[in-house]
Amino acid sequence: xxxxxxxxxxxxxxxxxxxxxxxxxxxxxxxxxxxxxxxxxxxxxxxxxxxxxxxxxxxxxxxxxxxxxxxxxxxxxxxxxxxxxxxxxxxxxxxxxxxxxxxxxxxxxxxxxxxxxxxxxxxxxxxxxxxxxxxxxxxxxxxxxxxxxxxxxxxxxxxxxxxxxxxxxxxxxxxxxxxxxxxxxxxxxxxxxxxxxxxxxxxxxxxxxxxxxxxxxxxxxxxxxxxxxxxxxxxxxxxxxxxxxxxxxxxxxxxxxxxxxxxxxxxxxxxxxxxxxxxxxxxxxxxxxxxxxxxxxx
Amino acid sequence: xxxxxxxxxxxxxxxxxxxxxxxxxxxxxxxxxxxxxxxxxxxxxxxxxxxxxxxxxxxxxxxxxxxxxxxxxxxxxxxxxxxxxxxxxxxxxxxxxxxxxxxxxxxxxxxxxxxxxxxxxxxxxxxxxxxxxxxxxxxxxxxxxxxxxxxxxxxxxxxxxxxxxxxxxxxxxxxxxxxxxxxxxxxxxxxxxxxxxxxxxxxxxxxxxxxxxxxxxxxxxxxxxxxxxxxxxxxxxxxxxxxxxxxxxxxxxxxxxxxxxxxxxxxxxxxxxxxxxxxxxxxxxxxxxxxxxxxxxxxxxxxxxxxxxxxxxxxxxxxxxxxxxxxxxxxxxxxxxxxxxxxxxxxxxxxxxxxxxxxxxxxxxx
Amino acid sequence: xxxxxxxxxxxxxxxxxxxxxxxxxxxxxxxxxxxxxxxxxxxxxxxxxxxxxxxxxxxxxxxxxxxxxxxxxxxxxxxxxxxxxxxxxxxxxxxxxxxxxxxxxxxxxxxxxxxxxxxxxxxxxxxxxxxxxxxxxxxxxxxxxxxxxxxxxxxxxxxxxxxxxxxxxxxxxxxxxxxxxxxxxxxxxxxxxxxxxxxxxxxxxxxxxxxxxxxxxxxxxxxxxxxxxxxxxxxxxxxxxxxxxxxxxxxxxxxxxxxxxx
Numbered sequence: 001x002x003x004x005x006x007x008x009x010x011x012x013x014x015x016x017x018x019x020x021x022x023x024x025x026x027x028x029x030x031x032x033x034x035x036x037x038x039x040x041x042x043x044x045x046x047x048x049x050x051x052x053x054x055x056x057x058x059x060x061x062x063x064x065x066x067x068x069x070x071x072x073x074x075x076x077x078x079x080x081x082x083x084x085x086x087x088x089x090x091x092x093x094x095x096x097x098x099x100x101x102x103x104x105x106x107x108x109x110x111x112x113x114x115x116x117x118x119x120x121x122x123x124x125x126x127x128x129x130x131x132x133x134x135x136x137x138x139x140x141x142x143x144x145x146x147x148x149x150x151x152x153x154x155x156x157x158x159x160x161x162x163x164x165x166x167x168x169x170x171x172x173x174x175x176x177x178x179x180x181x182x183x184x185x186x187x188x189x190x191x192x193x194x195x196x197x198x199x200x201x202x203x204x205x206x207x208x209x210x211x212x213x214x215x216x217x218x219x220x221x222x223x224x225x226x227x228x229x230x231x232x233x234x235x236x237x238x239x240x241x242x243x244x245x246x247x248x249x250x251x252x253x254x255x256x257x258x259x260x261x262x263x264x265x266x267x268x269x270x271x272x273x274x275x276x277x278x279x280x281x282x283x284x285x286x287x288x289x290x291x292x293x294x295x296x297x298x
Numbered sequence: 299x300x301x302x303x304x305x306x307x308x309x310x311x312x313x314x315x316x317x318x319x320x321x322x323x324x325x326x327x328x329x330x331x332x333x334x335x336x337x338x339x340x341x342x343x344x345x346x347x348x349x350x351x352x353x354x355x356x357x358x359x360x361x362x363x364x365x366x367x368x369x370x371x372x373x374x375x376x377x378x379x380x381x382x383x384x385x386x387x388x389x390x391x392x393x394x395x396x397x398x399x400x401x402x403x404x405x406x407x408x409x410x411x412x413x414x415x416x417x418x419x420x421x422x423x424x425x426x427x428x429x430x431x432x433x434x435x436x437x438x439x440x441x442x443x444x445x446x447x448x449x450x451x452x453x454x455x456x457x458x459x460x461x462x463x464x465x466x467x468x469x470x471x472x473x474x475x476x477x478x479x480x481x482x483x484x485x486x487x488x489x490x491x492x493x494x495x496x497x498x499x500x501x502x503x504x505x506x507x508x509x510x511x512x513x514x515x516x517x518x519x520x521x522x523x524x525x526x527x528x529x530x531x532x533x534x535x536x537x538x539x540x541x542x543x544x545x546x547x548x549x550x551x552x553x554x555x556x557x558x559x560x561x562x563x564x565x566x567x568x569x570x571x572x573x574x575x576x577x578x579x580x581x582x583x584x585x586x587x588x589x590x591x592x593x594x595x596x597x598x599x600x601x602x603x604x605x606x607x608x609x610x611x612x613x614x615x616x617x618x619x620x621x622x623x624x625x626x627x628x629x630x631x632x633x634x635x636x637x638x639x640x641x642x643x644x645x646x647x648x649x650x651x652x653x654x655x656x657x658x659x660x661x662x663x664x
Numbered sequence: 665x666x667x668x669x670x671x672x673x674x675x676x677x678x679x680x681x682x683x684x685x686x687x688x689x690x691x692x693x694x695x696x697x698x699x700x701x702x703x704x705x706x707x708x709x710x711x712x713x714x715x716x717x718x719x720x721x722x723x724x725x726x727x728x729x730x731x732x733x734x735x736x737x738x739x740x741x742x743x744x745x746x747x748x749x750x751x752x753x754x755x756x757x758x759x760x761x762x763x764x765x766x767x768x769x770x771x772x773x774x775x776x777x778x779x780x781x782x783x784x785x786x787x788x789x790x791x792x793x794x795x796x797x798x799x800x801x802x803x804x805x806x807x808x809x810x811x812x813x814x815x816x817x818x819x820x821x822x823x824x825x826x827x828x829x830x831x832x833x834x835x836x837x838x839x840x841x842x843x844x845x846x847x848x849x850x851x852x853x854x855x856x857x858x859x860x861x862x863x864x865x866x867x868x869x870x871x872x873x874x875x876x877x878x879x880x881x882x883x884x885x886x887x888x889x890x891x892x893x894x895x896x897x898x899x900x901x902x903x904x905x906x907x908x909x910x911x912x913x914x915x916x917x918x919x920x921x922x923x924x925x926x
Contacts, residue, residue, distance in 0.1 A: 106678035127908035136688035237775020
């Protein structure tokens with residue numbers, strides 16, 4: 001520990017530098033890993049996005065030409081998928097919110113001894129392969145599955161209609177996948193509310209609906225924001241649900257990026273699309289956070 | 299610092315200061331705490347008493363100054379190198395260890411292998427040996443407090459620091475613990491430094507009290523000394539209650555001063571005068587006043603023309619608020635032993651008191 | 665009656681919601697007992713044959729083994745790296761805090777497609793390509809953030825007075841960490857490790873980009889979904905579910921026990 005002497009009447013101890021050094025030593029390995037395998041690849045992708053096919057026209061060969069028009073081309077060729085992705089993600093988020101909020105409320109305030117059990121049940125989906133789950137939905141919603149049979153029996157669905165391979169089933173799949181991501185943050189926010197606040201509200205002449213609107217709901221907003229972000233962002237980039245539960249008419253931007261990487265070997269387009277997707281997500285995050293006012297991201 | 303030589307002696311703080319950015323928490327503090335005494339640091343929240351304690355413990359570094367135990371300068375020693383142990387405000391018992399292991403913690407860290415005897419002995423001292431296999435979460439507040447004490451005492455430190463340890467206990471338990479702590483201190487003979495904002499607690503337990511305010515010591519002395527002869531308004535109001543009446547010194551009369559007090563002449567012994575100027579604030583504690591009916595003939599120090607505006611029953615005593623002709627309300631405590639006259643709201647009274655119970659401060663003192 | 669309904673409506677709803685959440689899982693479990701070879705879509709009869717011959721379909725157990733290889737390696741590495749970062753963030757005041765927070769947050773906010781694509785792109789550029797090692801590297805990368813968030817919450821809830829008490833009782837920095845800090849943070853680290861393993865095991869998109877010819881279990885299921893997923897996949901899914909549930913419940917029992925007498 002170093003000690004700095006000024007004059008004998010004002011001996012001052014320097015802040016223990018050791019603690020700063022320890023902090024950096026602790027941070028270094030993990031952060032370096034993220035820099036090399038997260039930040040750098042993204043930069044690399046940025047660099048790829050402005051390349052064009054090599055003069056030799058060999059598959060997979062590109063040269064750097066700083067062609068920023070790549071972005072415009074990529075966007076205009078895939079506008080439909082972009083808007084569809086955000087639309088599906090938005091629907092999924094809204095549905096997930098509608099389903100999750102009452103569930104989180106019930107767990108936080110009305111569950112009694114069942115609280116832990118219910119929380120485990122909410123996370124339970126994590127414990128099985130999400131592909132298997134999605135395939136199970138494909139089965140459940142499929143032509144031979146129970147849902148279609150019941151709906152046809154009730155004459156809600158015409159005799160030869162299917163639910164799968166529609167936008168509806170893709171959105172349903174997306175919603176289902178992200179329920180835990182929406183429920184848990186909302187639950188965490190609600191759980192933190194001191195029930196005495198709710199009692200105070202009642203004491204001050206608010207009925208339960210007003211208490212909810214004026215006290216509970218605002219206090220749960222951080223959870224709602226977190227849940228919304230954790231749902232919308234991955235949902236907009238998803239392609240599994242579209243592939244398994246939808247048809248090419250329902251393909252999202254994730255499907256396009258995937259195929260541009262593997263099927264049609266067009267790295268610059270795939271890279272451009274990735275960046276447009278990322279950029280739009282970041283813009284949405286910033287707008288949302290500015291309005292909802294949460295800054296504790298991590 | 300040598301580990302082998304036993305560090306002991308008086309605790310000495312030499313011009314110790316601590317600043318946090320612009321805020322001066324402790325301002326050029328110097329004091330000596332004799333070995334084996336029970337010392338209290340008393341003051342309101344934010345006065346710097348806890349910061350001082352933490353600097354003694356080594357949990358905070360002084361911005362300047364020195365801390366010594368006997369001849370050993372411990373200013374630069376780290377917390378775990380000092381022969382000082384702390385009883386924390388919320389006990390800070392290790393939740394994952396049993397009571398036995400909590401108490402044995404310090405002994406084990408010092409390399410002592412056979413801890414059984416020492417731990418059992420100190421657990422018996424606090425009468426909680428039967429709980430040694432429980433975990434802190436299973437104990438009541440009072441029990442946790444005694445274990446926190448045991449955990450510190452078992453190490454026989456040169457100094458035991460107590461950071462408002464009784465704050466979380468209810469009144470009855472607190473009173474009981476105050477007596478117990480005092481008893482343990484005399485049993486064990488360790489120097490106790492007790493930080494509290496509760497003046498009754500400090501007065502009951504400590505041999506010496508230092509009253510702190512804004513990072514400085516306002517006055518230090520025995521409880522009786524501080525109580526009966528406060529040197530500042532702050533100390534007078536912090537320890538118990540005081541009535542302050544403005545007066546002027548008029549003449550000197552042997553061992554007394556003659557003071558003009560709102561039209562009456564009263565005697566002030568010179569030994570009780572801490573004022574430098576002739577304009578005074580005269581302090582009289584509420585319990586020193588005697589109430590008389592208005593028709594009684596009195597000699598000595600008395601003030602006439604008071605009217606009772608409020609009476610509160612305190613069980614042991616009755617508190618009266620008396621409005622004087624100069625529109626000041628004075629507070630009077632009369633013990634309920636039949637000595638005071640039967641009075642009601644609105645009655646006219648005269649107040650009297652013994653001169654030696656007056657204390658005088660500067661007229662513009664804060 | 666109306667009062668009872670309004671009070672319990674939300675409880676009924678919660679039960680229904682949980683049933684909805686569990687429905688595909690119940691389906692998966694049920695169809696692991698289906699008497700069907702490949703096309704495991706329609707119920708054909710109860711049989712234990714899938715359970716008795718879990719490795720029969722070609723490649724399934726190899727894929728499972730790969731998932732474990734990747735999962736365990738990634739879990740160990742990301743838990744260590746992430747825990748170190750969590751301690752730095754939770755215990756020290758250092759410059760560059762905001763940048764660190766951002767760098768931790770961004771991987772969680774980036775779509776997996778972008779993460780997978782950018783890594784593959786880089787690996788191709790530096791001639792490493794795809795395979796086991798790139799997959800492990802990728803998994804470590806995306807798990808770190810989740811470990812940090814989980815452990816940091818636990819570190820933040822640790823009363824600093826406990827560490828002060830340890831120092832007051834003659835424990836130096838290492839002993840304080842070993843005897844007080846670590847035991848109290850351990851449950852958070854364990855939870856983070858479990859989370860990391862679950863994320864790694866179940867990951868498809870990033871793995872698909874970077875695995876090349878290697879198959880993990882999710883990749884096996886994906887390829888199989890085109891021609892028909894065998895019941896053995898359901899068996900494995902069911903097993904993972906049961907094991908995970910068991911671990912979680914065991915964890916709760918253990919933590920209850922830690923609070924009371926030994």
